[in-house]
Amino acid sequence: MNEVIIMDNVTKQFSGVATLKSVSLNIVEGEIFGLLGPSGAGKTTIIRILTGQIPLTSGNATIFERNVSRLSDEEYSKIGMVLDNSGLYERLSTYDNLKIFAKIFKVNESNINTVLNEVGLLDVAKRKVSALSKGMIQRLILARAILHKPSLLFLDEPTSGLDPTTSEKIHKLLFNISSQGTTIFLTTHDMEEATKMCTHVALLNEGRIIEYGSPDDICKKYNEKQEIVIECADASIIRLKNNKTNARRIADLFENEIVVTIHSSEPTLETVFINLTGRSLK
Numbered sequence: 280m281n282e283v284i285i286m287d288n289v290t291k292q293f294s295g296v297a298t299l300k301s302v303s304l305n306i307v308e309g310e311i312f313g314l315l316g317p318s319g320a321g322k323t324t325i326i327r328i329l330t331g332q333i334p335l336t337s338g339n340a341t342i343f344e345r346n347v348s349r350l351s352d353e354e355y356s357k358i359g360m361v362l363d364n365s366g367l368y369e370r371l372s373t374y375d376n377l378k379i380f381a382k383i384f385k386v387n388e389s390n391i392n393t394v395l396n397e398v399g400l401l402d403v404a405k406r407k408v409s410a411l412s413k414g415m416i417q418r419l420i421l422a423r424a425i426l427h428k429p430s431l432l433f434l435d436e437p438t439s440g441l442d443p444t445t446s447e448k449i450h451k452l453l454f455n456i457s458s459q460g461t462t463i464f465l466t467t468h469d470m471e472e473a474t475k476m477c478t479h480v481a482l483l484n485e486g487r488i489i490e491y492g493s494p495d496d497i498c499k500k501y502n503e504k505q506e507i508v509i510e511c512a513d514a515s516i517i518r519l520k521n522n523k524t525n526a527r528r529i530a531d532l533f534e535n536e537i538v539v540t541i542h543s544s545e546p547t548l549e550t551v552f553i554n555l556t557g558r559s560l561k
Contacts, residue, residue: 280307282344283431283462284329289338291324291486298324300487301338306479308430311453311463313473313494315548316483317560322466323362325483326433329464330360342431356384359429361420361437369409373400373419376408377426384427391426397455398422399448414445421449425456432456434465438472450476468560470548480548484556498545501554510540 284306291299299321306312314322327333328340331350340347345354367376377391395401398418408416417437424432434453438446453476457463467473473480474494482490482497490497507525509517509532517532519525521543532538552560 280309282306283308283342284312284464285339285341286325286329287339289325289328289340290336291321291328291333292336298486299328299335300485302483302486302488304481304488304491306462306464308462309457309460310478311457311465311476313477313480314464314466314483315468315470315473315480315552315560316466317468317558320483321486322483323435324486326360326362326435326464326466330358330433356427357430359424359427359432361417361424361432361434365416365420367408367416367419367423370407372405372407373411373415374404376419377423380423380426386427394422394426397425398452414441414448417441417445418449418452421452425461429461431462431464434463436467437465438467438469446472470552470560474548482548482552482555484552484558489555490551494548497548497551501551502543502545506543508542509538511537512539513537 282305284304286302286304289299289302290297302325314325316322324333328335329342329347331347334348342350343354343357345351368379373395374391377394378388381388381391392401392404395404398421400415400418400422403411403415408419411419421437438449453463465476477494479491479493480497481488492500505521507519507521507529509519509529511517511532519528546554549560
């Protein structure tokens with residue numbers, strides 16, 4: 280697969296203080312990559328470097344094989360962004376907001392209704408942005424970001440503060456966008472969201488990547504208990520080591536229709552992060 284983003288030992292200092300410390304990443308075409316960490320870890324700084332908004336201090340970073348310090352209109356035309364500031368015009372309608380950006384992106388205006396339908400806002404196309412709910416505004420920002428069908432989409436905490444139903448709608452939309460070949464770079468401190476959405480994740484703490492891999496592989500790596508927990512029909516709990524010795528006993532429990540639920544003991548990404556850093560992601 281083609282590498283869309285490469286970061287090689289990137290550091291960033293502000294007034295002599297290191298915000299990023301030797302960050303290296305390789306993100307391939309079509310994947311949903313998650314950058315996970317608490318507020319202040321350096322997630323937004325990485326996005327700003329990758330999109331050419333601020334210079335890095337040392338190291339190297341490229342997007343579409345172009346150094347991020349020399350991104351051209353061609354590269355920017357392939358990028359969509361959902362950042363922490365909306366940049367929407369509150370007095371204009373949903374449709375008219377996208378109409379402005381269609382002109383900026385040189386996109387046919389006929390695409391607007393298609394995108395509004397994709398994000399579930401077609402029925403409020405004539406409504407002013409000031410009258411939209413927080414969830415609707417977030418979906419409108421996403422609609423703006425995908426209006427020109429970008430090859431790379433940056434999402435900085437896209438579901439922060441949203442209700443579960445709205446978050447689920449955004450997740451479904453992102454899966455659909457990814458299935459069409461768009462590479463998605465997602466920052467979040469929501470471990471459940473990352474586990475559900477991401478092909479690979481990097482855990483970022485105090486400007487340094489402390490773990491990288493698929494969510495499943497990371498959780499398995501730190502599964503020290505290697506335990507099977509079984510809830511039985513009589514409400515009792517049986518804990519067994521996950522090994523060949525106990526395989527027959529587990530099979531017997533199933534054959535006797537005793538098992539209500541069964542779980543392995545892999546930690547969550549949240550637990551892994553806490554164990555590695557001694558701090559929560561919240």
